[in-house]
Amino acid sequence: MSTGTKGFVVFWGLLGLGIGAAIGRSGGSASPFPWVFGAWGALGLGFFTWQLRRVRWESRTLAQRLDEESRQRRASEEGMQRAVAEFEERVRSRTEELSKANDALMAEVAQRTEAESALRQLHLELEERVRERTLELALANEMLVKEIDDRRQAEGERQKLVSLVENANDFVALVTLEGQITFMNHAARKLLGIEGLKHPLALSVDQIEGKASRGMFQAGILRSIIAQGSWDGEIELRNFTEPSRKTSTEVNAILVRDHETGRPVCVALVLRDITDRRVAETALKELEERFSKAFHASPAAIAIITVAEGLFIDVNRNFLSSLGYESHQVHGRTMEDLRLWLSGDAKTKLVQLVAQHRSVRDYRCRWLTSAGQTREVQVAAEAIELGARDCILLVAEDITERLKLEDQLRQSQKMEAVGQLAAGIAHDFNNILTVVQGHASLLLADGALPRTSSESVKCVSSAADRAATLTRQLLTFSRKQVAQWREADINKVVQNLNRILRSSITETITLEFRYGEKLPRIRGDVNMLEQVILNLVVNARDAMPKGGSLIIETTLEEVGADMVRWNPNARQGRFVCLGVQDSGCGMDAATLERIFEPFFTTKEFGQGTGLGLATVYGVVTQHNGWIDVVSQVGLGTMFRVYFPILESEPKPSTETTFITKPEPRGGNERVLVVEDELGLRMLVEAVLTRQGYRVLMAEHGQEALKVWAQNEGKVDLLLTDMVMPEGMTGLELSERLRSGNPDLRIIYMSGYSVDFMENEVTGIQEGFNFLQKPYRPEQLVQAVRQVLDAPPQPLPARAVTGPAKAA
Known part of the structure; x- marks a missing residue:
């Protein structure tokens, strides 16, 4: 019975007993359920008891069976162990027998091997004896044959040697220890000039030596040969056919000894003619000397470097001086050692170009001097070979x-172009401003305008005045402003x-004047x-918003070639220099390049027009001078203005002084007005007509000649523009009309006048016989009246020379 069945029976028996007892207590004796459940429980308990006895019997039976099997297994294992022991004993006995x-077999094999080895050794010894004997016989035979061949070959070599010596190009001779020549080859006889003799002379060494080498053989050469066994040097030979000929030879002398006793027998002389070589060496030396002089005297920097290491083999003096090195600092060092190249890529590229093309021209790069300064360099490179080394020249x-x-020249050309543009704009703008100012003045002079309109016209007139000031600055910058030249x-x-000047600066700025003594005068316009x-x-x-120092200095400067090289506008000579130095904020390089450009300013909007320095540039250039500016950010700026001095002593002024009348008045004279601007012509006509003048109008010079002819030259005043179309200027027109009427008065007008500026015209006075546009109507009326009331003035004269030049 399994453990699960046993448990089940016990469980239900106990359960039945328990339930029956419980029901009996609750229902009393009348209920049958307690008995049923009690019987069920008794039955279950009896069944459990029977099963328990059965299990005990089966367990005793199983234990007996297991004990029997254990005894049988032990008996079997003991039999197995006895069989294994017997087997091992038999194996051990058999192993000992084997x-x-x-061992017996190995001993027998060893004996047989030893016997075979002894037999093989005897066989080898026999073969070796046979081979040695065979070789001895063969060698004896070969030696016999070789001896015969050597004798034949020696005879042939002797013949060849005799032929070789006889036909050698070098002088070969045998000389006794007493100096007698016993043998000479053909080259020796030829060199001495005795090859044509049927009976050769018996000569000694003393007889063939030239004057420069006379007695050398006996005096010293022979002694050296005996002591050292040989001697090398040079001697001079004579020529028996041409006594004046000098032959330089290179000598190799060897002492010949007896091969048995070792006693000296004679001297073998081998002489080589080196006359041509000496001439070539002399020429080469002169060539090298010329090359060395050209190499070191060249104005260009020249260097020879190796390709592999970049090692300097040689450099010239200009290379050293331009880079600030000494010779010992460069020779034997590399370009990397000197840190010559600002950019290593530039050096690599040059080497690659030379390797590809063998020759490179106009290669731009930057080198560093010993002081660390950067120099712009243009290099030409050539691949060369020096010995077995690849080099670059x-x-x-x-x-x-x-x-x-070049940069300064480009800047100067740019300023010139800007000046031309500014002058053209100012010229046309002046014509417009003259019309604006004129009509505004006419309206204001009328007096019939309402108050509001009058204020508007005044604003127009004021704006025109400011624009006129601006155009005058442009004309000054472009050097098209009429100057009143005088000694200053x-x-x-x-x-x-x-x-x-003191009122123009703030109280935080200290102003200092430094005047040069006995400065020569200059020629210029004081204004x-x-x-x-x-x-x-x-x-x-x-430039000094927080204050600082300002120094104005005048000096006499001697300008040399160094400054001329750095400034294309500079010239050598003596110049008066005006210096203005401040301790302000300074300027960087980009600002310095543009400071003289019109309308360029670094100030805030509305604080400057950008024409201040442009005007300075124009005035200085018009005075045939130049400006040098040095500035550093944070330290300040120094302007140095150079003016050429007068070449001669000042002359008294010959200009006519005119008294300006306070109130302009009109007249009834006839005035010829020549102006190509229609609006300006109409304005001039209106102004002069109001003053009672009779006005004739012409658009240009050719038309003015026609009007002149139509009026038969009855014109009192010519009022002409300077620059007009149709190829005739105002100056040329005045010259032609004055030739027909010497009493003709003339007034010139211009926004600018190329003739006045470039040809240095004299006899012009602004406000009298010249009106600078823009001008007001009252200025026009006053100038017309003054010229008509004054005697006829000479025509303006074109000066032969320009502004004063440096002494």
């Missing part, structure tokens, strides 16, 4: 200064501005010079 048999030209001069003392010009000084001072003031 080991004894193997570098020829470098320092173009730093040239590039700077720069010290007095500065002194006259002293009060104005323009004052404008230059004032503009430079105002510019310095604006």
Whole structure:
């Protein structure tokens, strides 16, 4: 019975007993359920008891069976162990028998191997004896054959040697220890000039030596040969046919000894004619000397470097001086050691180009000097070979200064172009402003305008005045402003501005004047010079918003070639220099390049027009001078203005002084007005007609000639523009009309006048016989009246020479 069945029976028996007892207690004796459940429980308990006894019997039976099987297994294992022991004993006995048999067999094999080895050794010894004997016989035979061949070959070699010596190009001779020549080859006889003799002379060494080598053999050469066994050197030979001929030879002398006793027998002389070589060496030496002089005297920097290492083999003096090195600092060092190249890529590219093309020209790069300065260099490179080394010949030209001069020239050309543009704009704008100002003045003079309209016209007139000032600055920059040339003392010009300059700067700026003593005079327009000084001072003031120092200095400077190289506008000679130095904010390089351009300014909007320094540039250039500017950010700026001095002593002024009348008045004279601008012609006609003048109008010079002819020359005043179409200027027109009427008065008008500026016309006075556009109607009326009331003035004269030049 399994454990699960046993558990089940016990469980239900106990359960039945429990349930029956419980029901009996609750239902009393009348209920049958307690008995049923009790019987069920008794039955289950009896069944459980029977099963328990059965299980005990089966367990005893199973234990007996297991004990029997255990006894049988132990008996079987003991039998197995006895069988294994018997088997091992038999195996051990058999192994001992086999080991004894193997030892016997190995001993027998060893004996047989030893016997075979002894037999083989005897066989080899026999073969070796046979081979040695065979070789001895063969060698004896070969030696016999070789001896025969050697004798034949020696005879042939002797014949060849005799032939070789006889036909050698070098002088070969045998000389006894006493100096007697016992043998000479053909070259020796030829060199001495005795090859044609049927019976050769018996000569000694003393007899063949030239004057420069006479007695050398006996005096020293023979002694050296005996002591050392040989001697090498040079001697001079004579020529028996041409006594004046000198033959330089290279000597190789060897002492010949007896092969048995070792005693000296004779001397073998081998001489080589080196006369041509000496001539070539002399020529080469001269060539090298010329090359060395050309190499080191070349104005270009020249260097020879190796391709593999970049090692300097040789450099010339200009290379050293231009880069600031000494010879010992360069030779034997590489370009990397010197840090010559600013960019390693540039050096690599040059080497690659030379490797590809063998020759490179106009290669631009940058080198560093010993002081660390950068130099712009233009290099030509050529691949060359020196011995077995691949090298590069570098020829470098320092173009730093040239590039700077080119930049300055481009800047000057740009300023010239801007000036031309500004002058053209100002000229046309002046015509427009003249019309605007004129009509505004006419309207204001009318007096019939309402108050509001009158204020508007005044605003128009004021704006036209400001525009006129702007155009005058443009004309000054472009050097198209008429100048009143006279001798001027720069010290007095500065002194006259002293009060104005002090009022133009703030109290936080200290102003210092340094006047040069006994400065020569210059030729210029005083008003323009004052404008230059004032503009430079105002510019310095604006650069020092927090205060600083301002120095104005005048000196006499001697300009040399060094400055001319750095500034294309400079010229050599003596110049009066005006210096204005401030301690302001300074300027960077980009700003320096543009400071003289019109309308360029670094100030805030509305604080400057950008024409101050442009005006300075125009005035200085018009005075045939130049400006040098040095500035550094944070330290300040130094302007140095150079003016050429007068070449001769000042002359008294010959200009006519005219008294300006306070009130303009009109007249009834006939005035010929020549102006190509229609609006301006109409304005001039209206102004002069109001004053009672009779006005004739012409658009250009050709039309003016026709009007002149129609009126039979009855014209009192010519009022003409300077620049007009149809190929005739106002100056040319006045010359032609004055030739027909010497009493003709003339007034010139211009926004600018190329004739006045470029041809240095004299005899012009602004406000009298010249009206600078734009002008007001009252200025026109006043000038017309003054000229008509004054005697006829000479025509303006074109000066032969320009402005004063440097002494």
